[in-house]
Amino acid sequence: IESIGKKAAATAVNAAKADVAIADRDGAIGSAEANRARDIQVAENEAEAEKGKKAAKADQRIFVQGQEALAIEGEAIAKANIAEYNAGLAEKEAEAMRRAEVARRTAEMEVQKAQYLLEQERLRADEIVREEIAKTQIEIAAEAEAERLRRIARGEADAILARYTAEAEGVQKVLEAKATGYKSLVAGAGGDPKAAATLLMVEKIETMVAAQVEAIKNLKIDSITVWDSGGDGDGSSTSNFISSLVKSLPPLHDVAANAGVELPEYLGTMSDKESSE
Incomplete structure (x- = not known):
């Protein structure tokens, strides 16, 4: 009984130990599993935490980069706006300068135009003034020349008038003297005007004969050659030529008859043959 009791006690003790061991084992396993699960959970939690941190950092960086990009974009837009503003300002300044230059040149042109018109x-x-002076000088010279020509013309007219007056007076005196002489001549011819005209013609006979002689005095007889058949028996060819030449001169009686004057008989008469010839 004691042995059975001890055996039972030992069995109970061993079973208790086994149970304790199993319980320890199960406890250790559970503890290990709990630790592992805890570690896994911790690791997962840490990983999630790290992931969250990384995500947060990434989000932070993305946000920061986005903000920086927005800032850069804003700066670029601002710079573009500034550049556009500066360009517009430069254009406006250039336009203002151009307008100012145009206005300045226009003003200079107007000034030059005014100076040109003034000049x-x-x-x-x-x-x-020069033309008026020249015109006045020409008028004075023309008036002086006209006055000089008027005086010259007046002097020439006076001289011509005096000459014509003197000539007229001389002609009048000559005519008066001739009239007195003709009157005396007619009275000396017994009051017969025809006889007085005959006397005047007789007075001019010498001049008429001299004119006839003058007509043939330079004729060179020795240089004249007459070609004929030797004459008609009444003279030589040369003598006949001279006779014909003399006969061709107007006879005194013909000249007197043409003047309506009959020469006296003592100067000769024209025969009928000579008259017919």
């Missing part, structure tokens, strides 16, 4: 007016005034 033209001055030159025109000088030219008008």
Whole structure:
């Protein structure tokens, strides 16, 4: 009984130990599993935490980069706006400068135009003064020349008038003297005007004969050659030529008859043959 009791006690003790061991084992396993699960959970939690940190950092970086990008974009837009503003300002300044330059040049052109017009007016005034002076000088010279020509013409007219007056007076005196002489001649001819005219013609016979002699005095007889058949028996060819030449001169009686004057008989008479010839 004691042995059975001890055996039972030992069995109970061993069973208790086994149970304790199993319980220890199960406890250790549970503890290990709990630790592992805890570690896994901790690791997972840490991983999630790290992931969250990384995600947060990434989000932070993304946000920061986004903000930086936005800042850069804003800066670029601001710079573009500034550049556009500066360009517009430069254009406006250039336009203002261009307008100012145009206005300056326009003003200079207007000034030059005004100076040119003023100079033209001055030159025109000088030219008008010179022309007026020249015109006055020409008028004075023309008036002086006209006065000189008038005086010369007046002097020439007076001289011509005096000459014509003197000539007229001389002619009148000559005519008066001739009239007195003709009157005396007619009275000396017994009051016969025809006889007086005959006497005047007789007075001019010498002049008429001299004119006939003058007509043939330079004729060179020795240089004249007459070609004929030797004459008609009444003279030589040369003598006949001279006779014909003399006969061709107007006889005195014909000249007197043409003047309506009959020469006296002591100067000879014209035969019928000579008259017919």
